[in-house]
Amino acid sequence: MSRKARRSTVRSRSYEAIAEYYDAEYESNQILDNDVPFMLQHLPKRSQSVLELCCGTGRAAIPIAQSGHRVVGVDYDANLLEIARRKRDSVGIEPRQLDLVRGNVLTLKLGKTFDFAFLIFNTFLNFTTADEQDQLLDAVVAHLKPRGRFWIDIFYPDLTILAAQHHAHFDSATFYVPSLDRSVHRVTEIERSADRPQVQRVTFHYTWASTDGRINREKIEFDMTWMFPRELERLLHRHGFFIEQMYGDYDGSAVTPESSRIIVLVKKG
Ligand SMILES: C[S@@+](CC[C@H](N)C(=O)[O-])C[C@H]1O[C@@H](n2cnc3c(N)ncnc32)[C@H](O)[C@@H]1O
Known part of the structure; x- marks a missing residue:
């Protein structure tokens, strides 16, 4: 039976932030001082086309566009996107450098492909059913160029x-x-x-x-939900990705049972 035919009707209760709170709420979160600089180190210096899934208020999408990449950020929350647009405009980034699109990443059809896609700050773990995870990774594959890369960053289960x-x-x-x-x-x-x-x-x-x-x-x-490294690795592999790097923290250390993060860079086969 195909994956599509097996899809169940169970859905996760989705994360919907109080938009006005979001940036203030996470301002002092240490993870967020480090995740974007670390990811930027793994992006080629020459300009890349980049897709951020679940971009929220543009916390990551804006600095990535500022460093010269052409970014499309997708989120289903109109209020968060409005904040992202205001922030983008206030730093003088043009919409052609950072396009902010309202959409559900589970059913995403942008009609174009990217060099690099990313999903950070534990957001993959909001998709708690196997069906949703498959749908999401199918959408990532469909939006990547051949040999395109995908970056995913979740917490190591405590x-x-x-x-x-x-x-x-x-x-x-x-x-x-x-x-x-x-x-x-x-x-x-x-x-x-x-x-x-x-x-x-x-x-x-x-x-x-x-x-x-x-x-x-x-x-x-x-x-x-929560995932251990092997579970994530096998899931990504099943969707045709090959692991290039796996880190347990933003210092570039390997994943161990004491790690706080599972940060994975994969390449589309
Ligand atoms: C934890 S926030 C992360 C936001 C941003 N990536 C960051 O790192 O600050 C999760 C985001 O996922 C978005 N989101 C959750 N489910 C989604 C879906 N199915 N489609 C699009 N966006 C979704 C929420 O609106 C929220 O902005």
Whole structure:
């Protein structure tokens, strides 16, 4: 039976950020100081055509376009894309250097192919079913030139998190959102799914105080999966990719059980 015929109707609960919070929320995240510079080291110096899947507010797409590559960023969230466009325009990057397109990466059909595609900041793990992962990788293959390269960056599973069914207060952070003149506190809750294998429900709980002292609460919920290096390697291989590099961190070290990241550069066969 073909992969298409086997596709199930189970879908991940998708990540939908509170757009105004996104950049402020992640500003002090150390991963984000290092992921784009490290990826840029692996891009050829001569200008490449680059596709960013799930580009959000252009955090990565903008500096990559600024370093001379022609970038297309795709995201399904119109509010995040609007922020990305504003940021792009404010640094004087032309739309022909960075095109921002609204679309679902699972069904993407841009009608062109690229030298390089990338999906970073754990986003591959938002696609929690085998069907979605296949759909996404099919879309990547369809948008790469022959011998095009794909860069994917996910976290190495943390066994202490996986061991517990429920974490109520994980990774708390406070951040200031200039556009709203608001300080927001975020607490993360993680619950392992009882009925879906290898799936966690992640909830970000946000609280902030109005000027009259009222406490406001917001939350977003989404699904995440986890993968070990061999699992990712075999999946990429099954989609016709050959591993060129695999790193366990942005210092270029190899993947070990103590690694924090799984960063893979693959080539389309
Ligand atoms: C964690 S954010 C990463 C954003 C950006 N790549 C970065 O590193 O800052 C994940 C992004 O994936 C987008 N996204 C999730 N599912 C998507 C889908 N099926 N199609 C397009 N975008 C999607 C969300 O809107 C969000 O912008």
